[in-house]
Amino acid sequence: MGVKLAVPKKSSSGTPGDVKDVALASRGKGRIEWADAQMPVLREIRDRFEREKPLKGQRIAACLHVTTETSNLMRAFVAGGAEVALCASNPLSTQDDNAASLVKDYGIATYAIRGEDSKTYYKHIHQALDLKPTLTLDDGADLVSTIHKERTELIDGLLASMEETTTGVIRLRAMHKDGALKIPVVSVNDAQTKFMFDNRYGTGQSTVDGIIRATNVLMAGRNVVVAGYGWCGRGFASRARGLGAKVLVTEVEPIRALEATMDGVQVLPMAEAVKVGEVFCTVTGNKAVIRKEHFQAMRDGAIVANSGHFNVELDLEALQAISKQVKKNIRENVDQYVLKDGRSIFVLGEGRLVNLACAEGHPAAVMDMSFATQALMTEWCVKSRSKLKVGVIDVPRDVEQTIARLKLKTMGISIDEMTPEQRKYVESWQEGT
């Protein structure tokens, strides 16, 4: 957890911000540039934005994980002519060197300190909203929900918002169903160029990375329990299997459970999984997926993590209540809960997204596609402003196709085109057997 050092209201560059220490900027800049090299699609968009200035006059407030990949998205917005303010979507995912560089080197107002308490977290959300945004970006709907609950004066000035993650989209759809949503929101998460790659390969790899960086545990031969076989769960399960782990899956949805079974992993209820599991990771978007009765039945030395959006997936209050002692940070990002009978359970990253709390989050090459989707949809919202309706909007198919083609091009991969005869065949219903 970071020590809060002098917090500049304005950096030497005159940019407002609240970061841990601007002196960390040079390391952050190097890492932002490293990520940029892995993000060719976003770079191409940024170059075009630089020439065309499609976001001129827009004010963008973003509440995202303050990682180097996010920094490159913010750079694309600035290149497009927008004024930008950034705050964190999770108190443990901020990379302080990266935040420092945004303020010092790129002149982007950033309000984020790794390990900030809840009061500071919400103060930063309000500071980002003080920009009076015309567009917002969320990863978990915090800006949209704060605007609807506490900053309703901003609603009239908002063209639209983008939502990055599954949990946020679920909340926004629930808000819309209740008639509570007052702005158009683009469900970026539901774009194929996002969830099929970011949730599966990004969360898959970086969740394994977070668990290994925190514990250095050997995955080969280990019983790894994955709660939730959605996009993230499938990705994590396949990467853990690739390292030789014996993967077990818990689910509440029968089709997903069947899919896991036919993918060759054992499916069982959590009450059974806790008897054999050695490493646990929740990726459900639900709450109390591992709770008191589960912790009580776990093996001594079990390692427990969460890679779903909120830390509520693990009932850590219940774990605390059945523990006689909690030893914080016995290793960086590892807390040891000693139960009354002497068994130990190890919790990683305080139960927050393990890939961001204990590692660096998704690799830049996959965020390239997610953030290219964010950048193009932000531009799309400005261009389509007269047609936008309150509600949850899907990413148009042609935007997804543009991004996929660009990504293939940057990877040096060509694909076939349908011949005119083939196109006619697939579009007709008369030609048959």
Ligand SMILES: NC(=O)c1ccc[n+]([C@@H]2O[C@H](COP(=O)([O-])OP(=O)(O)OC[C@H]3O[C@@H](n4cnc5c(N)ncnc54)[C@H](O)[C@@H]3O)[C@@H](O)[C@H]2O)c1
């Ligand atoms: N760590 C990251 O960087 C990252 C990245 C993307 C998404 N997410 C988050 O991960 C979570 C999952 O996202 P997804 O895209 O895989 O969603 P998804 O909807 O595809 O999958 C979630 C799965 O969990 C299952 N589930 C729900 N409650 C359960 C329970 N009690 N026990 C077992 N299974 C249960 C659902 O049936 C579903 O199959 C969300 O909170 C999302 O916001 C995290």
